[in-house]
Amino acid sequence: TKYAVDTIPAKLKYSVEHEWLDADGKVGITAFAVEQIGDIVFVELPAIGTMVEATKPFGVIESVKAVSELFAPASGKVIAINDTLADTPETVANDCYGAGWLVRIELSNPGEVGALKDAAAYRAMIASL
Numbered sequence: 387t388k389y390a391v392d393t394i395p396a397k398l399k400y401s402v403e404h405e406w407l408d409a410d411g412k413v414g415i416t417a418f419a420v421e422q423i424g425d426i427v428f429v430e431l432p433a434i435g436t437m438v439e440a441t442k443p444f445g446v447i448e449s450v451k452a453v454s455e456l457f458a459p460a461s462g463k464v465i466a467i468n469d470t471l472a473d474t475p476e477t478v479a480n481d482c483y484g485a486g487w488l489v490r491i492e493l494s495n496p497g498e499v500g501a502l503k504d505a506a507a508y509r510a511m512i513a514s515l
Contacts, residue, residue, distance in 0.1 A: 394505045394508055395483050396505045398483070399502035399503065399504065400416065400503045400504075400505070400507075400508035400511075401441070401502055401503070402503070402511065403459075404416045404418055407460055407499065407502060411462065411490045411491045413459060413488050413489050413491060414482055414483065415482055416482065416508070417482050417483070419454075419482075420478065420479045423447060423449045423451075423452065423454055425476070426475045426476055427449060427450060427475055428446075429447050429448070429471040429472075429475045429478060429488065430445050431456075431467045431489055432444050432445055432467070434465065435464060436463070436464045437463055438458035438462060438463075438491060439458060440458055440460050440495075441457055441458065442458055444457070444458045444464075447475075447478065458491070459502055460491065460493055460496075460499055460502070461495050462494045463491060463494065464491055465490050466489065466490035468486075468488055470485070
């Protein structure tokens with residue numbers, strides 16, 4: 387967990403379910419989540435145009451040891467998905483804050499972003515787990 391705590395990008399917002407959201411609407415999972423999940427073998431993402439709802443599941447990430455739901459950090463419409471993950475799901479683990487992003491959403495309620503944690507609050511949350 388030390389690695390995950392030390393590498394939390396300040397520019398992102400974080401959900402209690404360990405997803406991150408950037409200013410462009412990109413969503414991914416945190417390094418802490420990657421550590422918990424283990425070796426990622428499959429990622430199931432929604433189709434472009436799908437409406438997602440804050441705190442509700444929008445996809446699935448599968449590792450050798452478990453299947454985990456992905457939760458939307460905010461509500462909106464999926465306007466892009468990371469197609470490369472179909473062939474290389476391990477990209478999520480290798481670069482979770484970069485090339486391993488999952489979907490991009492067009493926020494339908496930007497006010498929801500205020501409910502997300504900043505890097506310091508997220509760091510404190512995972513430190514207490």
